[in-house]
Each structure stands twice: as structure tokens, then as C-alpha cells.
Amino acid sequence: MSKERHLQAKQAWAEKQKARGVVARTEASRDRLPPGQKLTSGFPVLDLGVQPEIPLPEWRLKIDGLVEKPATLSWEAFHALPQVEDVSDFHCVTTWSKFDCRWAGVPFTTLYELVQPKPGARFVYFTSFDGYSTNVALEKCLDDDVLVATRFEGGPIPKEHGGPARVIIPKLYAWKGAKFVSGITFLAEDKLGFWEVRGYSNTGDPWTEDRYA
Ligand SMILES: Nc1nc2c(c(=O)[nH]1)N[C@H]1C(S)=C(S)[C@@H](COP(=O)(O)O)O[C@H]1N2
Numbered sequence: 001m002s003k004e005r006h007l008q009a010k011q012a013w014a015e016k017q018k019a020r021g022v023v024a025r026t027e028a029s030r031d032r033l034p035p036g037q038k039l040t041s042g043f044p045v046l047d048l049g050v051q052p053e054i055p056l057p058e059w060r061l062k063i064d065g066l067v068e069k070p071a072t073l074s075w076e077a078f079h080a081l082p083q084v085e086d087v088s089d090f091h092c093v094t095t096w097s098k099f100d101c102r103w104a105g106v107p108f109t110t111l112y113e114l115v116q117p118k119p120g121a122r123f124v125y126f127t128s129f130d131g132y133s134t135n136v137a138l139e140k141c142l143d144d145d146v147l148v149a150t151r152f153e154g155g156p157i158p159k160e161h162g163g164p165a166r167v168i169i170p171k172l173y174a175w176k177g178a179k180f181v182s183g184i185t186f187l188a189e190d191k192l193g194f195w196e197v198r199g200y201s202n203t204g205d206p207w208t209e210d211r212y213a
């Protein structure tokens, strides 16, 4: 079932790319701003008080757990994978939203194809170089706009925003997107991440104000 979902996501992305040439993304903000959110033009920084310095030659992304082909990708190996660009909105649970963030990187679905999760895999646990973690249902990671991003607005992601690489899951509150990402683990059973253990919602849907558990 998730196989079909990830193919659907690839197709949706292709169609969106086609559409982007002709359709400007100018929906009225009231249709784009989830309930209880305020639009910001800046880009606040939220972290655990640590912005780890990771030299690119030492950077690794480890993908493991319930998969046929675990992988540990160097910066070079990661960039040998097909890269995409996607523009999405960003919603922080602390009530600010930022529209039209232009991220580029590797689609989650590409990493999914690379490691080939086993049929029992239903959850994803992300870990980071600063000790952060977060958990997401696998189904939610297979949308076409979910990326492991290495670029923001045409340049490298600034360290304070999670570079060298961060996860972007636009349809969920932003705490579900691990900055400074270092690991992606596929699991059969759910495992709560840093904020999920501390009372944030397990699902984190901005449109239903699904903020706290
Ligand atoms: N590694 C790591 N990822 C993280 C966090 C963090 O503290 N550490 N904070 C999360 C939260 S609560 C939000 S709102 C976004 C903030 O991203 P920004 O600092 O680029 O705005 O990153 C998320 N990912």
C-alpha cells in the first residue's frame, strides 16, 4: 500500500512542477494560514540552544531500521541522488507561519526507494546532530513535498536553520522536520521524539490545530 502511495507522490510532484510554470502561487492568505497562526515575513530560529558545526567531509546520513538495504550516505553520495526543488509553507506550533519557502534536496520517496523498507515499516524516527529527534507516521512522509533539504532560497541552508541538511514536512507543524538531520530509522512500532515525549502532539496537523497531546 505504501508502495502505491510513494508512486502517487512522485506523480503529484511531476504534475506540480509542470503547473508551476503557468500557475502563480497566489492563493489568498486566509486559505493558506492554518487556524491560530500569524504570518511572519522573517524566519525565526528554534533550536535546543546548540547549532552543531558539521564539516561536510564528516557529514553522514544513516538510514536504517526495518529496511532491506540500510545506507550511510556521505555528502557526495547524497548529492549523487536526484535533487528536486519545492516551494512550501512553514508552520511553527508557536503560532508563526512563513509562506513560500524554497527548499531543494532529495525527496523522501527517493530515500525510501533506495533503502527499500520492509512491509512492516509504518513509522519513521528522525535523529539529529544536536540530539533532537522526532517521529512521523511513514504514510505522512510519502507526500511529494517531503524533502531532506540541503538548500534554501538557492543557497546552502544557514546553520541556524538546520544545515547542512534538514527535513521538511510542510503539511505538519515544523517541529516534525529535524534540522541537522543525521539519521532516519524505519520502525514497526511508533517511538516518541524529543517534543512528543514532552507533550507535543504525536501527529501535528496544523489545519486541525493538533498542537499538544
Ligand atoms: N535538530 C533540531 N531540529 C528541529 C528543532 C531543534 O531544536 N533541533 N526545532 C524544531 C522546531 S520546534 C521548529 S519550529 C523548526 C524550526 O526551524 P527554524 O529554526 O529553521 O525556524 O525546527 C524543528 N526542528
Ligand SMILES: [Mo]
Pocket (backbone or CB within 6 Å): 046, 092, 093, 094, 174, 175
Ligand atoms: Mo516549533
